[in-house]
Amino acid sequence: MNIKHIFFDLDHTLWDFESNSKNTFEHIFKDNQINVKIDDFSSSYKPINQKYWKLFREDKVSKEKLRYARLRETFEALDYTIDDDLIDVLSEKYIENLSQFNKLFTGTIDILEYLKPKYSMHIITNGFDEVQHKKLENSSILTYFKHIISSEKVGVKKPNPKIFHYALEIANARSKESIMIGDNFEADILGARSVGMHTILCNFDEEIVSYNERTVSKLEQLKDHL
Numbered sequence: 001m002n003i004k005h006i007f008f009d010l011d012h013t014l015w016d017f018e019s020n021s022k023n024t025f026e027h028i029f030k031d032n033q034i035n036v037k038i039d040d041f042s043s044s045y046k047p048i049n050q051k052y053w054k055l056f057r058e059d060k061v062s063k064e065k066l067r068y069a070r071l072r073e074t075f076e077a078l079d080y081t082i083d084d085d086l087i088d089v090l091s092e093k094y095i096e097n098l099s100q101f102n103k104l105f106t107g108t109i110d111i112l113e114y115l116k117p118k119y120s121m122h123i124i125t126n127g128f129d130e131v132q133h134k135k136l137e138n139s140s141i142l143t144y145f146k147h148i149i150s151s152e153k154v155g156v157k158k159p160n161p162k163i164f165h166y167a168l169e170i171a172n173a174r175s176k177e178s179i180m181i182g183d184n185f186e187a188d189i190l191g192a193r194s195v196g197m198h199t200i201l202c203n204f205d206e207e208i209v210s211y212n213e214r215t216v217s218k219l220e221q222l223k224d225h226l
Contacts, residue, residue, distance in 0.1 A: 001198050003226060005173040006115060008145075009158075009182030010125045013202050014108050014219075015135050018046065020101040027101075028093040036080055045074045057126060057157045057187060067091040099134035104141070105204065107219040112144045114223060122147040124167050124180070126157045126187065147171050158184075159191025168195065181222070189213060200225060 011017040022042045029036065052070045055061040061069065071087050071094075115121060123145050125132050129152045136142040149167045151157040158164075168175055175196035182188025183202040192199050200222065201215045209215070216222055 002177055003179050003198065004119060005171055005178040006119045006121045007124050007167060007178060007180045008121065009188050010123050010132060010135065011127055012183040013181065014104060014141065015139060016103040016105050019103045020098065023101040024094055024098045027097055028090055032090060036078060040078060041074060044077045048073050095131060099131050099138050102135065102139035104139055105219055108141065111219045111222055112141060115226060116144055120171065121145050122149065122167060122171050124149045124158065124163060126151045128152060158187040161191065161194045164192055164195040164197065
């Protein structure tokens with residue numbers, strides 16, 4: 001493929017969002033005396049959070065709506081009574097504390113060490129500016145990347161081709177010499193393909209997929225492709 005630039009997604013690709021999110025909720029629930037089982041909460045929260053992130057990517061909900069509604073809907077699914085003021089508090093505390101828990105997927109540091117001498121590496125993320133840089137810094141992987149491109153900075157979200165064009169431009173990279181690695185087929189893979197980039201899908205849960213795509217189930221398998 002003659003790759004010179006690698007663009008990584010962050011959450012669910014390098015940074016173990018589900019584990020870190022669960023630990024964050026456990027922490028803030030204890031501080032705010034929220035009496036729910038964290039495993040039950042996490043199981044309900046995951047698909048609801050995914051739903052609202054899809055709506056957010058499609059500009060159908062605001063950042064504020066996403067942060068509130070995903071919590072409100074999860075508590076309702078658990079039949080747990082909670083007022084809006086406390087949901088607002090939890091929403092803020094979640095963002096404040098999320099970057100303090102920094103579990104990476106197995107093999108993250110090893111694969112970044114392997115790739116760093118060979119490629120220029122960058123991040124393209126739909127995550128919020130106020131936490132993404134903290135996640136990278138606190139998990140000790142910020143130094144591996146030359147550019148951190150966020151949707152808030154660019155003004156559009158993946159899979160909008162504008163964010164990929166912007167990333168290629170500031171990295172001084174050609175699309176045919178660049179590859180996008182991420183976990184979301186719509187946002188990462190289709191978005192990158194639309195501007196002519198190569199792609200690798202991270203399918204860590206080994207879900208059955210109906211499309212033909214270069215895929216890895218573990219980060220170490222990137223060595224087979226790069």
